[in-house]
Amino acid sequence: MSVKIGISPIAWQNDDLPDLTAAYTMEQALEEAREIGYTGVERGRRMPQETEGLRLFLERFDIALCGGWCSGNLLVSDVAMEQAAIAQQAEQFATLRAPCIVYAECSNTVQGQIGVPVNDRPKLSRDEVYAYGRKLTELAKWTAGQGVTLSYHHHMGAFIEDQEDIDWLMESSGPEVTLCFDTGHLVFGGGDIAKTMDRWGDRIHHVHFKDIRPDVVRDVRENNRSFLDAVVAGAFTVPGDGAIDFLDVAQRLRGMDYHGWIVVEAEQDPAKAPPYDYSKMGYEHILAVCATAGLTVADRD
Template identity: 40%
Template sequence: MTILIGANPIGWTNDDLQEIGGDTPLEKCLEEAREASIEGMEKGHKMPTDGAALKGKLASFGMNFVAGWYSTELLKRSAREEFEAAKAHIAMTKGAGANIVIAAETSNAIHGDRSKPLSERPRLGKGDWASYGAKMTEFAQRLADVGLKLCYHHHMGTIIQSERDIDALMAHTKPPVHLLLDTGHARWGGSDPAGLACAYRSRIGHVHCKDVREAKMREANSGDWSFLDSILGMGKELGVYTVPGDGMIDYAAVFRELKGYSGWVVLEAEQDPKKAPALPYAKKGVAHIRAALNEAGLT
């Protein structure tokens, strides 16, 4: 069994609000990730979109490509149409040497809209889950047929946010659809990350590790803030998310429920780097992940 520690560049430069960390060069991000002992990186908007170029850029810093986010619109189109729309992403992923597609439904999502509070996030009706799950399963199978694994990313501000949403997604999809367990989105969305790991271990194909500042989460929920205001923090204050070891999540408990998992665990911290400098936070997060993996007996 092999577990590799990767990172998403969102701790350096934000993808949803690109001016956050916008003045941070890609080279600085990759240099600092290497210094923090990161073994691979997920796709960020400053990285090459050509697979071979992306692979080469990361290799020059001693890292592999992990995966990239793909926004599905299966509420609007068929699985066949989605697969055609994903052709460029598929080519990039395969060309860069990865086999994971991180998928999330964004056709009606609000997480990138700073004007909308999270209470306005979209929801699927009970009668909509079966057809949506069937389309997601077909899309995942089409990806599997070309050697790629779809890992669905539950996410604040989308139709798959709460524990009930995750349960419905998993109940109405088949095994070609894997779950991306995101500890931070799970906890903020009302789920126990360790409980999700236990319930869906056989279908978890990818793991994102970010922590939650409990007091800030409660403040954001009480004030009904937007997702972006919540993660970036108001004024000089820090936001809801931080790196493992700096919040409320018990990572050893999560990893104990992932016995037998092989693959990437990816460090994330959606923060403003001017308030929370990326390198020291990355080092703290990697150290905590390693300690928790060791405590859980996964190293």
């Protein structure tokens, strides 16, 4: 079996903190990512938004579209309204053969509010998450009909953040709702990698390899700092530079016959962690753990 290794351009171009990465361009991000060896990239806000323009932009760097963020508002919208809101992205991703839309509810998240502690994120009841899961299933069935899978991204500062939230969402939704499994957000949120992969392995469709620095995470929690403060302080980093055991993750992926994308997503301050150097470090670590785990890494199609 084989996996593909992609990257989010967020280390070079942070859409939530544009001043942090102002010295870098999207062209530089793709050129350097491809030079390192990454064969796919998730869509960034500063890429061309029109489908043909995006296709040509990616072809210029010989790199595939391996997903991309979708800010959802399903919690406060009906399904028909949300379908209309994401229709252009669904059509584009289907046309460009992206593996999924990386969907996350953003109507009530605090992740983009630098003055709000991440500890103050919204927490819904089980019944509320179950109701959301049923709506999300309808939306995911629709996106599947459009030719693209919906993968839900649990995220710090959002109402699907911790282990309980993830379990509730997966329990209440149908198989059309897949999971974008993010190691860094899971551990930051207090979740358990082994438990999540063992229970929901058949729902994992897309994987983000993100490492964490526990001392920074602890400081953010104890001092009521925001998610964006955490990013700038270095809560996240590339695989192999933090505390997460990615060999264990790779072995579990092999055990569940995973053959999708492994995407590095490691937003941090580029002045402290130069994007090229750290992205190369992460890529080499993934190659090493995949080789040890028996996962073959596919070349660019």
